[in-house]
Each structure stands twice: as C-alpha cells, then as structure tokens.
Amino acid sequence: MKVSKIDMLTPTTVEECLYFLSDQEKVVRLLAGGTDAVVRMKDGISRPETWINIKGMDSLRYIQEDRDGIHIGPLTTHTDILQSQLLWDKADVLASASNEVGATQIQNMGTIGGNLGTASPAGDTIPPLFVLDARIELSSIKGKRVVPIEEFFNGPGQTIQTPSEMITNIIIRPQEANEIGTFEKLGPRKAQSISIVNVAMSLKMGKGQRECLEGRIAFGSVGPTVIRGPKCERMLTLSSLTDDIIKDVADIAWKEVMPITDGRATAKYRRSMASALLARGLYRLMKRWDDK
Incomplete structure (x- = not known):
C-alpha cells in the first residue's frame, strides 16, 4: 500500500475528530507532525486505512x-x-x-x-x-x-x-524556584537520531552547600518503558552532592536499569552509559547551582 492510496480526513474541531475516531469500522490513525508515523508505515509497522490529519488544529x-x-x-x-x-x-x-x-x-x-x-x-x-x-x-x-x-x-x-x-x-508539575533539571542523551550522532540511552533529572536544592532535598530521575531506552531510579533518588538526599557522592549515585544506576541488547547497543553498554549520563547530568547541575 502506497501513502498516496490512503484516505485522509481533516477535522477542524476536536469534536469532529472524536466522531471520526468513534467509527470502529475503519482502521484510522492520527497524523500530527508525521515524523514517526509515516516512517513506521513505510516500514510496514502501521498501515491505517485512513489518516486523520490534526496538524492544523490550533486549539x-x-x-x-x-x-x-x-x-x-x-x-x-x-x-x-x-x-x-x-x-x-x-x-x-x-x-x-x-x-x-x-x-x-x-x-x-x-x-x-x-x-x-x-x-x-x-x-x-x-x-x-x-x-x-x-x-x-x-x-x-x-x-x-x-x-x-x-x-x-x-x-x-x-x-x-x-x-x-x-x-x-x-x-x-511546575518546578519550584529551588529546583533545577537537565536532560542527557547518547545517540550515534548528537541530536540527530534516536537515543541509545537518555536520562532526565530534576533536583530540589536546600540552603546547605550542595544540599539536595529531593531528586527525581527517569531513564529512557533502557527498558520496555521509561524507568524511574528510586535508589538513586534516595541516595541524592543522604549527603552533600560532592563529586565523589555523585559518582556513587551514578554507580547505582547500573542496577536500576533493565536494558536489552539490540542492533544499536549491547545491554552492558547501555548500563554503563546510563551511569555515565547520570553522572554527567548531576555534575552539570551542581556546577549551575554553584554558579548561582
């Protein structure tokens, strides 16, 4: 099936779009940016009978x-x-x-x-x-x-x-005034392709030197879905986030993630990179906090 042979519906309101979606007799798929949907269809992963184009729905x-x-x-x-x-x-x-x-x-x-x-x-x-x-x-x-x-x-x-x-x-949830976050990503080419590993983190800082009151960490591409790092998060609040403590926290990431080996990377490599990206992000956050 070629892209040109697929029907296209273009609703102008959410209500109209929901009406189209309610038609269970057709296989439909929403199309917004299309940066992933069209690629997946060409790869034979998803071929709907009808696209519902919602790109222009400014609401x-x-x-x-x-x-x-x-x-x-x-x-x-x-x-x-x-x-x-x-x-x-x-x-x-x-x-x-x-x-x-x-x-x-x-x-x-x-x-x-x-x-x-x-x-x-x-x-x-x-x-x-x-x-x-x-x-x-x-x-x-x-x-x-x-x-x-x-x-x-x-x-x-x-x-x-x-x-x-x-x-x-x-x-x-909006971050608080004493909260800082960052995102770290490893891909074959910087910012141009799918992540081999990524990690998001946000730290709520206290008044003491590098005092972390609460930390939130989430890893991507190291499990079937995104994985939170509860052990790493708890360690963030046990002591001032010196460079040595950051290394210890990052080492725990090895045990928190559940990666697989595929054509892009081995499980062992992903574990190592999850740890390295967490350390890099925490170092960068502490430098930002120190510079405030």
Whole structure:
C-alpha cells in the first residue's frame, strides 16, 4: 500500500475528530507532525486505512499555566517548547529534552503528543514528563479521563489509549524556584537520531552547600518503558552532592536499569552509559547551582 492510496480526513474541531475516531469500522490513525508515523508505515509497522490529519488544529497547540499545573497541548511542537520562557523557568528538564530532539526540521514538525502516542522507550520528551509527574488527558466521544503518566504506557509502542481516544491535554508539575533539571542523551550522532540511552533529572536544592532535598530521575531506552531510579533518588538526599557522592549515585544506576541488547547497543553498554549520563547530568547541575 502506497501513502498516496490512503484516505485522509481533516477535522477542524476536536469534536469532529472524536466522531471520526468513534467509527470502529475503519482502521484510522492520527497524523500530527508525521515524523514517526509515516516512517513506521513505510516500514510496514502501521498501515491505517485512513489518516486523520490534526496538524492544523490550533486549539490543541498551547502552553499555559493555571492553579493545577502547566498545561501543554498535544500538538505543541518541540520548537514551541524551546521558545517558551515559562517552560525554561518552570520545566527546564522538558525544554532541555526538546533541544535534543532531532534536527531543526524535526523540532518544527514533531509534537509532544506524537512522542507520547508513539510510546517509544527512547522518546526524548517522555523521561522529563515522568520527572514532572505528568498527567495525560484522554478524550473520546463518550467523555474524558486523566491518567498519571506512570499508568499510560503498557510496553514498547503500547499505551492504554483506546482507538476511539485522543490525547487532548498534558498537565505537568511546575518546578519550584529551588529546583533545577537537565536532560542527557547518547545517540550515534548528537541530536540527530534516536537515543541509545537518555536520562532526565530534576533536583530540589536546600540552603546547605550542595544540599539536595529531593531528586527525581527517569531513564529512557533502557527498558520496555521509561524507568524511574528510586535508589538513586534516595541516595541524592543522604549527603552533600560532592563529586565523589555523585559518582556513587551514578554507580547505582547500573542496577536500576533493565536494558536489552539490540542492533544499536549491547545491554552492558547501555548500563554503563546510563551511569555515565547520570553522572554527567548531576555534575552539570551542581556546577549551575554553584554558579548561582
């Protein structure tokens, strides 16, 4: 089946889109940026009968804050995130990740909702969303439900989202004034390809020298879904984050991740790189904090 032989629907409202999704007689797929969907189809992984093109639905492209968090529309592009001062101020770990997503053309086209829907363990924006306690709003013609991001993924390429649902909102926890975050990625070429390993981290700092009150760490591409690092997180709060302590914390990452060997890297290499990327990120965060 060629791309040109697939039907295309272009709804103008969310309600119209949900109506199309409710038609269970056809195999449909949402198309936003298309940076992953079209590639997957050409590889024979996913060939819908009908595309539902939602790229021009501006009502799903926004970044705004209210009392229950920062709301990000699923059609918000990585470039939108990079250009948002709100996210650099209150969700720097997410903005940092979007900066590492592909080349400029991919950042202009790719969307945060598409990253979630693809559910790749290597998706760059997904670990930051774990760190930021994201909640995913799913809508269907029957109503809405909001699920924690930890419950959204079932495995590689698999989510709890039903065929009649679409992501309509992503709510994240804003970082506090004493909280700093970063994203580290290892790929074959810097910022141009899928991650071999990535890690997002955010630290809430105290008044003591390099005192960490709370830490959040999430690893990507080292398991069937994103993996939190609870042992590493607990170690962050036990002592001042000297260079030696950072090394000890990073060593624990070896035991927290569950990578596989595939055509891009061995499991052993991924374990080593998860540890190295965590150390690099923590060193960089401490330098930023020291310089404040």
